[in-house]
Amino acid sequence: MWISFYNRQGVGDVLMFSKGHLDRSKIAVETIANVTRIYNKETKETFGYNFHHISERLEIEGNGHVQLSEGQMDTLNQLIYEQGYDPIPYENEPRIVVGKVLTCVDHEDSDHLHVTETQVGEDVYQIVCGASNVHADMGVIVALPGAVMPNGQVIRPGELRGVASQGMLCSAYELGRDPEHKQKGIMEVPLDLELGTPFDQLTSEQLAL
Structure with missing residues (x-):
């Protein structure tokens, strides 16, 4: 990306x-x-x-x-x-989007990490998350590889304690909606939101649980 x-x-x-x-x-x-x-x-x-x-x-x-x-x-x-160089492919797909946690299990080599299978659109991503409030059947905001967060952080595929992780489940703080960091854990969103909807297109009413 x-x-x-x-x-x-x-x-x-x-x-x-x-x-x-x-x-x-x-x-x-x-x-x-x-x-x-x-x-x-x-x-x-x-x-x-x-x-x-x-x-x-x-x-x-x-x-x-x-x-x-x-x-x-x-x-x-x-x-x-x-100049004789290879072109850059045009990519315009949103990278911070609505997802749903399908499964959530404890990381075998950590006392606080969890390994999730999280759906975005028709695709399912393995994402490791350290938030205590993550659980299966949960609506979330997902930063996919290639996403640029409000603080400038670029999300890339990686590993946490030896387990591959293809993105990040986002907190309100990481999304720029909780600058004083008062809300703990990842941000939960309604399950009836369409998976893959760009975060920046959601209204406050849609995000309210």
């Missing part, structure tokens, strides 16, 4: 794309014209692009993580093509 960032005040007029973490010892870069490619020097796999002086080509709104239109992505991929 490619993630795009833009922070003109902090970084300059550079649009940054990344699709994952790369060990610093393996990083290599090359710049042609206004496009810098970041890649694994051993495998040659591309892990990121920096587009310099991007405002000369695109008008970008926002600061931090930015969502680009298909037309804007076409412009970027034309720049990449001109």
Whole structure:
């Protein structure tokens, strides 16, 4: 999942794309014209692009993580093509969405972690969660791999105590709805919400239990 960032005040007029973490010892870069490619020097796999002086080509709104239109992505991929690089696939699926915990069991190597099978749309994800209030048959908000949280954290697949986890079950604090962190555990939402509905499209009435 490619993630795009833009922070003109902090970084300059550079649009940054990344699709994952790369060990610093393996990083290599090359710049042609206004496009810098970041890649694994051993495998040659591309892990990121920096587009310099991007405002000369695109008008970008926002600061931090930015969502680009298909037309804007076409412009970027034309720049990449001109330099002989591989294009960035256009992805516009929401990554913070309504889900439902189907099963919840204790982690075998932890006294507080739980391993859930959580449904989003037609897909089911294994997600490890440390919240004490998580349980089966529970409506939740899920941050899928590739999601960018309000604090800038990027959610990526990983492992917790040796168990694979494909996302995060979110608390109200992590979603920016509880800045004083008064609510404990993950945020519970009504079970009648359509699975896969983007979180930012939900109303306060829909979220009320």
